Amino acid sequence: MIPLRRRGRRSCSRPTIVSRCSRSPESSAVGWHLKAIAGRKRVALELGGNAAAIVLRMPDLAWTAQRCALGAFAQAGQVCIKVQRIYVDTRVWDAFVPEFVKATKALPPGIRTTVHGAGPLIDDANAARVEAWIGEAKAAGATVLAGGSRSGRMVEATVLTDTTQAMKVESEEIFGPVVTLTRVNDLDDAIERTNRRASVFRRAFSRTIFAPLRARSSAWTWGP
Numbered sequence: 001m002i003p004l005r006r007r008g009r010r011s012c013s014r015p016t017i018v019s020r021c022s023r024s025p026e027s028s029a030v031g032w033h034l035k036a037i038a039g040r041k042r043v044a045l046e047l048g049g050n051a052a053a054i055v056l057r058m059p060d061l062a063w064t065a066q067r068c069a070l071g072a073f074a075q076a077g078q079v080c081i082k083v084q085r086i087y088v089d090t091r092v093w094d095a096f097v098p099e100f101v102k103a104t105k106a107l108p109p110g111i112r113t114t115v116h117g118a119g120p121l122i123d124d125a126n127a128a129r130v131e132a133w134i135g136e137a138k139a140a141g142a143t144v145l146a147g148g149s150r151s152g153r154m155v156e157a158t159v160l161t162d163t164t165q166a167m168k169v170e171s172e173e174i175f176g177p178v179v180t181l182t183r184v185n186d187l188d189d190a191i192e193r194t195n196r197r198a199s200v201f202r203r204a205f206s207r208t209i210f211a212p213l214r215a216r217s218s219a220w221t222w223g224p
Helices: 004-012 027-037 061-077 093-106 124-139 187-195 208-216
Strands: 018-021 043-046 051-055 083-089 143-146 158-161 178-184
Touching: 051 061, 051 187, 061 083, 061 093, 061 178, 083 093, 083 187, 093 143, 093 158, 093 178, 124 158, 124 178, 178 187
Parallel strands: 018 043, 051 083, 083 178, 158 178
Antiparallel strands: 143 158
8 A cells, every 4th residue: 555645645746636535534634635735636535524323213213223333333433434423312312222232232243344243443553543532532531331442453342422522532533433322402402413523514414404304203314
């Protein structure tokens, strides 16, 4: 693999349109660096993800929990559209959380290239980084509902609650098998919290597009 710095210079020196995606945990910083050195070329950049899922009142919370767990932990969470934050309506919190923890623990170990389970991370450095972010969250008051441990490149599928925006596990792209659960008052509260990490697409999650969900008391997810 060509080192990112050299690869970025080589790509941006070409006279053609630059279209590159960054998949490192520092996706935003890397992407803006590539834009800065691209000059007047047109640039298409993928700046990383911190996808959210919103769980409202619905009849089959067990199914919802299973789908959210798969979205959070498939390929050990090394997917740029993985579910990283789950906002749960307070009216279903007590029913959903145990189902989600159960679904998480039921995932087979798998390997990184399969869609099932939480396998190894890509290298030791990223495994250590994910472990450090979990430790940072715990030290700041987060509660571990499942997982939280690391052995070599294997990091357990980890479920955290009592997290805050100041914690990296919630504010940055973790690109690993970690998900946060947050209780919300209603759909409007969930939308507002989701938009905090929507970056330039801040207006994408409007109350209007969620009107049918509010009427049906269904569930909306962003991710696999």
